[in-house]
Amino acid sequence: MEIWLIIIGAGLVTFLTRLSFIALQGRWQPPELLQRGLRFVPPAVLTAIILPELLMPGGQLHLGLDNLRLLAGLAAAATAWRTRSVLWAIAVGMGSLYLLQAVSGWLAR
Amino acid sequence: MINAMPDGFSLRLQEGWAGVRAELPILAGVAPFGMIYGVLAMQAGLPVSAAQCMSFILFAGSSQFMAVPLLAGGVPALILIFTVFVINLRHALYSAALAPRLQHLSPLWKGLLAYLLTDEMFAVSITRAPGPLTHWFYLGAGAALWTCWQISTALGIFLGAQIPDSWSLDFSLPLTFIGLVVPALKDRPALLAALTAGLTAVLAYGLPNKLGLLLAALVGISAGLLGERLWKSG
The missing domain is CATH 1.10.287 (Helix Hairpins)
Structure with missing residues (x-):
């Protein structure tokens, strides 16, 4: 039961976020700070999700050449910077991870 | 009667179809994303109905990805909803950018386009020069994405149990975000x-x-x- 309340609640806040400025257009001028702050939401939120996934796989800080997800993530970031394409970033990132896993598996033998 | 002026209906249809076509290349990236979401939801042990309805009700890929482990981990409801809110807050930015173009529409249209407003729909819509029928273009783009998202989720749910953990599919989430954030x-x-x-x-x-x-x-x-x-x- 609780899972449905969560899904409906999350759906509602998402819908209202998307509707917000569309519905208020012409009726309400948002404060300037809010308008300027919105710009930083995507980089802040997305990076806050990315970095722990790369630096702490399994929940522990892990810096080093044997952190394969970190290496693959860096390859994906370089690709995203060059190509500006999400699809290429995913392809290169997953490809690098598989390759690194294969190499480290081979080295460990 | 040959080649009469195109009537209003066919003009709308044309505009909507242009939206669908503009969205198609993006769907190549969205379809695997939707499938992976479905697979992850099954691996985390969510009920099939909840996994599919999340795509239907939220229609927001990245927050659905984040919600799956949280739901499975029994995180308190309000905290989970607030987390989804923070992840989806960027949609307010899109809402603000499209708002002037939608001002003349009825509340029903505004609601419908708001429901369909996602990263991928916005990316295509904002590049379209505004005109009297452009809302049909937005609708076409949004509907194409919506259909793709529902079908790919269902496929992922169907495949869910058959894909092993060793494929590291969960890694596609940070990779998608890297692809979105680095160019920005x-x-x-x-x-x-x-x-x-x-x-x-x-x-x-x-x-x-x-x-x-x-x-x-x-x-x-x-x-x-x-x-x-x-x-x-x-």
Whole structure:
């Protein structure tokens, strides 16, 4: 039961976020700070999700050449910077991870 | 009767179809994303109905990805809803950008297009020159994406149990975000917002219930605003 309340609640806040400025257009001028702050939401939120996934796989800080997800993530970031394409970033990132896993598996033998 | 002026209906249809066509290349990236979401939801043990309805009700890929482990981990409802809110807050930016173009529409149209407003629909819509029928273009783009998202989720749910953990499919989430965020780091305040938020998230990782994520968002946005003021005056 609780899972449905969560899904409906999350759906509602998402819908209202998307509707917000569309519905208020012409009726309400948002404060300037809010308008300027919105710009930083995507980089802040997305990076806050990315970095722990790369630096702490399994929940522990892990810096080093044997952190394969970190290496693959860096390859994906370089690709995203060059190509500006999400699809290429995913392809290169997953490809690098598989390759690194294969190499480290081979080295460990 | 040959080649009479195109009537209103066919003009709308044309505009909607143009929206569908503009969205098609993006669907190549969305379809695997939807499938992976379905697979992850099954691996985490969500009920089939909940996994599919999440695509239907939320229609927001990245927040659905984040919600899956939280739902499975029994995180309190309000915290989960608030986390989804923070992740989807960027849609307010899109809402603000499209709002002037939708001002003349009925509430029903506004509601429908708001429901369909996603990263991928916005990316296509904002490049279309506004005209009297452009809302049909938005609808076409949004409907194409919506259909693709529902079908690929269903496929992922269907495949779910057959895909082993060793494929590391969960890694596609940070990769997708890397693809979205890296090209957007065009100026120093944005870079500062990203770095401070990322660092805070790592340092505050131990906090319960993903509170570190919320703290990180707050720190990042504040740092971005401060940086903007600093570099503008300097």
